Each structure stands twice: as structure tokens, then as C-alpha cells.
Amino acid sequence: MKQLEKLIERIIYRVNINLREHGLFDVEPYILEIVPISQLVKFYAFYGISSHHPLYFHFSNSNLAGSYFLGKCTVDNSVLYKSDIRGDELKLKGDFFHFEGAEIALDHDEKISVSDSFLIKTLVHNYSHDPENLEEFIIKNTASTSYANIHGAPVEGCFLGPFSTIDLTTLHDCVIGRFAYVQVGEMIHQWVEPGSILIKKTDEFDFSYHFTENVLNQYIRFETGKRPQGIFMDFVENRKEDFQEVFNVVHRKPQKAVPSGASISQYSVFKGKSRISENVLIAQRSYLENALLGKGSNAQENCYIINSKLDGFNVTAHGAKIINANLGLRVFVGFNSFLHGKPGCLLDIGKGSIIMPHTIIDLKEPVSIPSDYIVWGYVTNQADLEQHSMPLEKFSAIDGKVNLGSMNFNGSGYAFVKAFRDRIEHILEANGAFFDGSKHRGHAQKGQNIAYNIIQPYPMGANKGIYPTIDIVL
């Protein structure tokens, strides 16, 4: 395992150099404990072969344990543990990228390029929203920890805490605290405090919310020299055994008939009385137990839907969790949100409502959210909604500054709500929610025919845990 140890040491040096201006910050004690090195030799990596995406994979001098790849991608000198790298929305040669009125044509197909990085249970998806690097979605000199999301967000020289999300943002030399959400376009040399929710569009709007340290510590703690702890970690750890069988089988038939236009990833858990309708996408590493998903819904990577009913055209984004809840039509649940009803204490969400990314709704009494509301922050009872939600219509009418509890907003509420709504529409479309048998094909339909190649590391010797160099092209 000498090579693998050297590799990890090398990545730590590189990340630390990038982060040197943040004083004495050292990523080593954070990342070394998350995954014992013996785990890195236990799992295989897999990549999807499909006729829907241009094929190009290249791996060298890397450990890819348990990771999933789809689409054009290169990985060099990196450790990726149980990470999902989904390149099925990358830009293609000849596409136009629109940025502030300009239209820029792509020279060649975009690819995701991971180098000198350490990604643990990280989701990487979408395409680079960096107008300066159209053909490459770069992840470099970066350490990213459990259940972080890197979504359309090129990163260089960064450290991402557990359950953090960077979304449509280019990041240089930043530290992103645990459970922080950042969607700000570009960010350089900053330290984002844990539990900060930052959404900003220059000249249009600026939204922020901060979880209190007290609340945050219940859900997710991360101390040097220890693995992440708290309710979020307990929740996923308690369900990880269900995935074991899933990953030990080469071809797995769906346990139930899959409705027309729908697909259930063979690498998902689908148990209890779960049932889905047409055009539903169940992505890999998603978890359904007694879940009813109406037409056109999608359950994205690392999401959990348990004892819940979703009426249709619902988006359950990467890492979101929905337990003991009823969701109306077109309810959107953002990244890593934790919606936790209890058997005697259900959560009801009316149609068209938006649960913002990184929202925690953990019930002490039954809670009902009306239709067409937007919700953020921390909610445990009906009264909490006062300071953590607003009718979408009212939010749209904001023009200027609004403070509500720990939420601060400045700018055009209309532009903010429209940005969310446009995005939800795009997600439904991209996932094939509107497929009519011939037109509007999306991931749900394209995902029906993916073959998975399984690649393994050297099983022993100095290279133990290192994957042989592999190139795959059409």
C-alpha cells in the first residue's frame, strides 16, 4: 500500500499549500480519519457505458474505491471514495454557452477533470458554470468530505466540509464549513462558516441564512481527528447495510415492473411497499422505503424517501431526505435538506412549494406547509414557519431589503423566485419528467440502458489499492 499512502500525503500537501493563507488550517487531521486506508482497497469502482453520452474515461495513479462514473471524465493522482461523478449533462462540441448576453461556442466536448484531489462520498454533477473554462469542469488540489455536493462548480485548492454544497459557483482556495450551501457565481480565498446558506446573483439578489452552532451541532459535527458525527451521519450509517447486496451483484433485475418511461438504478435501494409511476427516475445510491412517487418525479443520488407519498413532478435533489411526509404536485426539495416527520407527527407540503437547499424540518408536532410556499432554515413546529417561510407570491413581490429571523434578503424577490422556478423546470425536463413516448426524453429514459463496467485496484503488493491506468474511448 506504499503507493497509496504516498498518494494521500501528496494530495494533503497540495490542498494545504492552496489554503495556506487561512493561517494554520491543515486538512490532514480531518480527512485521514474519515476513511481508514484499509477501506480504500475494499471496493470497486464502476462506470456507466451508454449510447447517450460521449465516452471517454481516463484514470491514472488513483484510488477510486466505490465510485461511480458516467460520461467524459479523467481522474489523475486522486483518491475518490464512494463518490459519484455524473457527467451526463456536460456540454457538447458545438453547443453554445450563454453568459451575460454573450454566446460562446464549444471547441470540443466538455469533460470532468479531477486531479490531485481527495473526494469522499462526494457528488459531482452537472456542467461547469465557469464562463472561463467551458470545455473543462476542473476539480483540482481539493479535499471534499462526506456527502458534499460539487454541482456545476469547478473547484481549485478547496476544502469542503461534510454535507456542504457548492452549486453553480467557481471556487478558488476556499474553506467551506460543514452543511454550508454556496451559490454565488465565483468565490476566491474565503472561509465560509458552517451552516451558512449563501445565494447571490450580482445586481439581482443576495440571500443568506445561518444555522446556529447549537442546532448545527445536533445534526453534523466535524472535529479534527474524528469522523463526522450527529443525526445526519447516524441516519445514513443506519441504512448503509441495505446497499451491501446492491453493490455485490453485476446484473440486478428490478424487483418490480418498471413503469413506462421510468428507470430504477440497479445501484439504488427499493424496499418495502415502494411504488413509482411513469417517467420517474431513481438514481444510483438513492434509497426508497415505502415510498410512493407520482409521475415525473425524480429521486437523485444519496437521497432517501421513506414512508412518504410524493404526488408527482417532485424533485428530491442530491442528498435530500424525506421521511414520514406527504408532498403535493411539483414540490421541490433542495440539496441535503432533511425533512423528518414521525409516525404520529406527519409533514404535509402543499403543491408547488419550494424547500430550499439545506433546510432542516425535524418535527416535534405535525406540520403543514401550504401550497406555493418557499421554506428555508430550521423548522420543528408550525410556529417556526413564521420566520422560515413565505408564500412564493409574497417573496416575489420583495424589492429591496427584508430580514426575517436569521434570514436576510436584498434585491429582487421576483428574480430570486424565477431563478428557482426556471431551475426546477429545467431539472424536470432534464430528468425526462415530460417524456411523451417520443419527445422530451431525459435521464429517466436514457438511464434504462446503461451497462456498468467494474474496475478494481491491485489486490496486493506495493500498488495495493491503486487502480491500473485505464483509458476507455468509443
Next chain:
Amino acid sequence: MKQLEKLIERIIYRVNINLREHGLFDVEPYILEIVPISQLVKFYAFYGISSHHPLYFHFSNSNLAGSYFLGKCTVDNSVLYKSDIRGDELKLKGDFFHFEGAEIALDHDEKISVSDSFLIKTLVHNYSHDPENLEEFIIKNTASTSYANIHGAPVEGCFLGPFSTIDLTTLHDCVIGRFAYVQVGEMIHQWVEPGSILIKKTDEFDFSYHFTENVLNQYIRFETGKRPQGIFMDFVENRKEDFQEVFNVVHRKPQKAVPSGASISQYSVFKGKSRISENVLIAQRSYLENALLGKGSNAQENCYIINSKLDGFNVTAHGAKIINANLGLRVFVGFNSFLHGKPGCLLDIGKGSIIMPHTIIDLKEPVSIPSDYIVWGYVTNQADLEQHSMPLEKFSAIDGKVNLGSMNFNGSGYAFVKAFRDRIEHILEANGAFFDGSKHRGHAQKGQNIAYNIIQPYPMGANKGIYPTIDIVL
């Protein structure tokens, strides 16, 4: 599937052009029926990653359904269906190849190179014995059918019938009939009749045996436009379901404790009251049911050992079948031999005996073969042994011509027996039968730590069934 259909057509043209002087011989009606094209998209290929063999794989424009690869290998423009390509005895850079007193050093590691060929359930193993091509074991413009063995035998422009074996022989533009065995050094532009057993070493010996058409047809028939038929095919077809689970699991733990120095391939069937001792090798696609294997024995690819006891240091070569039999120490059973006792009708073979490749012993009464005998041809009762066996000592004493039944021998019996004995010793050694805990390591020990990569074809579209181009290196 258009690409795959084109590929098969292209291979057929190439083989037929090589075989054009054999009159109207056309391989198409033979090979098209063996495997329906729909089967070629159903299985994955797998290659072993181990620190014991130099790693280099390259595949392009090929279908590899169900095939197994180990060691340095390239495959281009070929269809390989459930074939085993075992490159763990290839020559290495700096090795010396000995040929007729000369010592030739190798420029670089040898690799197996398969191109423009169609190999169905074919075993390829060992290294090229062609003194003209030391660094490359070439299989080109060749169609090889069910359970044929290509063993250290480079082939160009050939057709190999089902259950045929070419062994340590370079072959150009030949047709090898079903169940024929050829070990003659080099063969050019010949048509070998079905059921011919030919073993020849220039200036030393010349052995031949021919099965009658009548006997052969019971065991293996092969008509144009039909799949191979007969007792051999029924035997393997009846057991193929046992392999289904084996190939659907990524990591499979041995069901029983594996003795020290031994290995059981995760891609073998090991059922009933089977038990093995130290330093035993159970290769992939071998089948054990109520089989007891003593120390240092090996069960090679596609072999079956059922309701039988093998005392130790036994070689069961590729494709050999042993049912209801007791074998003494160091009994050797050659390629594709069929030793078929019945519950009331056991076969006993005394220690040190050699069952030649392609021998059929199919009992109508109990048969006992003494120690240190050599056996060939077709045996159904004790009396048949008269014309189909001889004490090894007596055979060694032959100097000149001997005819016995359908067996013809000319030359030095001593050289013939010595060649067999040397080879058996080499096989035991290479397989690790003599491993003492530190020295004499062989396949049984090296096979304990192989990781299997699983590669899949395009699941749909014009490229359906074609595998993406893959390169793997250290």
C-alpha cells in the same frame, strides 16, 4: 447491433479467404448458429488484475461476452464468447527460449494477440511455442468453436471444430475436425479429420489414433446450420445453470475454508461434499461436485470432477471430465478426456497412470486401470483396455513401429513417455503443487489474490454488443 453484425461478417470473410484452398469450405453456417447474436450482448467480460503478471490489456472493435482475461493481451476486431484467455505463463523480457539447442533471449514481454477472430468457448493458455514469434502469441483470422483448446499454439487462418485441441503447435490455414487433438510442432494447409489424435515430434516419435465416425457421432456431432450436439454437449449444457449465480456476483467468498497454499476461483462451481487439500488449484469455470482432491492437485478450466476422489498431485487438464472415479496419486487426465463411470460401475485408476488427451472411457461395467499405465482412445469395459492401453514401462521400451487397434506408433517410446512425464512435472510445478510455504510458488498461490475487472458492451444503439476501446496498463 449493426456494428456487431458487420464485424462477424468481416471475420467470416477473412477466415474463408485463408481456407480457400480447402475447396468449398465456408465457416459461416457453422459459426452463425452456435451462438445467436442476441447472446453476444448478454454477458460481461472480465480481466484479472494481479501483482504477479505484467499488466497490459487492449481491446478495440470487439465483442468479448463472458470472456476471461489474465495477463498481457490485445484483442482487435474479434468476437470472443465465453472464452478464457489465460496469459499467466507468458514469457518475460530477458527470458531465454530454448529451441533445438539454441537459446534466444526475449526483447520484451510476450503478449497474446487476438485479431479478426471468432472464438466461442475456447480456452487459450500457455505461451507461444513458435520459435519464429517469441514475443507474440498470435491468433488471427481464425474461427474456433465450443470447448476447443488453443494451448501454446499460434494459429492463423484456421477453423477449429468443437472439443478440438491444438497443443504446442503452430497452425496455418488448417481445418481441425471436432474432437481432434494435434500436437505436431507445425502444420500448414491441412485438413485434420474429426477424432484424429496426432502427436508427433520430428525424428523422435509419431503417435496416431482415430475414433470411428460411429463412436464420435454419439459424443459430438457438428453439422452446418446446427449447434454442436451429442453426449459432450448435453453434459455441459445440463450443468450450465450452476454457473449463473457465480457470474452475477462481484466478490464471492469461498463457501468453505480454503486450505493453505490452495485457491478456489470465485468463478468456479464448488458444490456437494467437495473438499480440497493444500496447494490445490481450482481454476475459473471448473466444476466440482462431491469431489475430493488431494494435496497438489489441479482442476483446470472447463473441467468437471463429480462424485470422484483424486488422491493427490493429480492433473485434470482443460476440459477433462471425471465422473464416478477413483484416481491414485499423480494420475494425469489430458485435455477434453471424458471419464464417465456410473454409480454401480466405478472407474479405478492406479497411481502414476496417464490418460492421454481426448480419451473417452465411458463404462458399461466397472473398470480398473493398473498403476503406471498409459491409456488412449475409447474404453467401455475391461477388455477394451487391451487395445487402448499399455504399461508405461512397456511403452517406453518401444523402438520402432507398433500397431494396436486403431493406434499407430513409430519411433522412440522412451522419448514419448519422457515427454509426457516431463510435462506433467512442469504442470504440477507451474500450478504450485510443490509449494512449501515459501518456495515453489505457482498458480494455486498466486491465484489467491486476483481482483476482477468487469467490462461491458454498449447496451443499445448501432454499437450494441461492441465493447468500448479500452487500454489498461500498470
